[in-house]
Amino acid sequence: MLRQGRSQPGKVQPVTSSDLWPRETAERYDAEERENSSAAVLEPTLTFLAELAGGGRALEFAIGTGRVGVPLRERGVPVVGIELSEHMAAVLRRKVDEDALPVVIGDMATTVVPGEFALVYLVYNTIANLLTQDEQVECFRNAARHLAPGGRFVVELGVPPLRFLPPGQIAVPFDVSERHLGFDTFDLVNQTLVSHHLTRDGDDGRYRRGSCRQRYAWPAELDLMARIAGLELERRVADWKGAPFGPASGKHVSVWRKPV
Known part of the structure; x- marks a missing residue:
């Protein structure tokens, strides 16, 4: 069973700009992401998130087929998901039932699920699927409204590789x-x-x-979105293992905290 989400009254209308993943893409997603789904690759991610959850509930925005959410639940973290694509959620449902890992169908910027969470997280550049700045701001606000005081919002996102663009060119491999x-x-x-x-x-x-399609955003821009949502930057690292973030980092894992 896939539950439909509801939008927050008085907020933006449900987001429609994200590309919706069709059935064919959902069915082959796990096979194409087999390497990134291995225990060795996921171990640092799961450890990082489980420590932040601290035994509390976790909410994954854009949970997809459960690449992260399913093994995080197996570590003892109660996980709830929001997912825009019914086809992606249907693949997840073959792995774990609704009672064990509830998933609500809706967009991550406006869909509200019951209860408070110690952790809300977004992995694998997924916030970039929201194609406007306003929608990304609403995503931060939605994370904040789900967090208990002291809870954390985590985003994994690549740093825009614009330094690799020669003058006059628009493509980077x-x-x-x-x-x-x-x-x-x-x-x-x-x-x-x-x-x-x-x-x-x-x-x-x-x-x-x-x-x-994606909308890229710089770390400083995300920090401003977090401030708009009432969240404070707690730390920023270059990867799930906690390497220092610096000018040459290709991505970041950022943690914002909801004040007590």
Whole structure:
């Protein structure tokens, strides 16, 4: 059973700008993310999140097929999810039932679920799926309204790689391998990008093409969104293992706290 979410009265209307993942994409997602779903890769993420939850409840925005939420629950953290794509949530539901890990269908900027949480988190660049600044601000506000006093909001997001753009060019490759070619094209005026993927489909030489739109944001911009939502930056690191964040970091994991 997939429950439909409700929007916060008096707030923005349900977000519609995010690309909605269809059934075909949802069905092959776990296979394509097998490496990122391995125990070795996920261990630092799960440890980081479990420590912040501190035995309390956790809410995952854009929980998808449960790549993080399912193993985090297996660590003893009660997890609830919000997911825009019914197809992604249907794949998760094959792994764990509704009573064990409730999932509400709705967007992460306005959908409200019952109760308070010690932790709200967003992994894997997912906040960039909200394609306007207003929507990203509402995502922070939605996290804040779900947090108990002293609770944390965690976001994992890449640092925009604009320093790799030569003058006059708009594309930056992020993966060039035998089975996959990935590159981002940037619209510097509207602060958006499109991730393009050419993925080898089988062993007959065919490639499948896909793309997704995102809105990139700098760490300082996210800090301002957090302030608007009444949250305070607690720490920022370069990865889930806690490496120091610096000028050469390709991504960040940021933690904002709701004041007591």
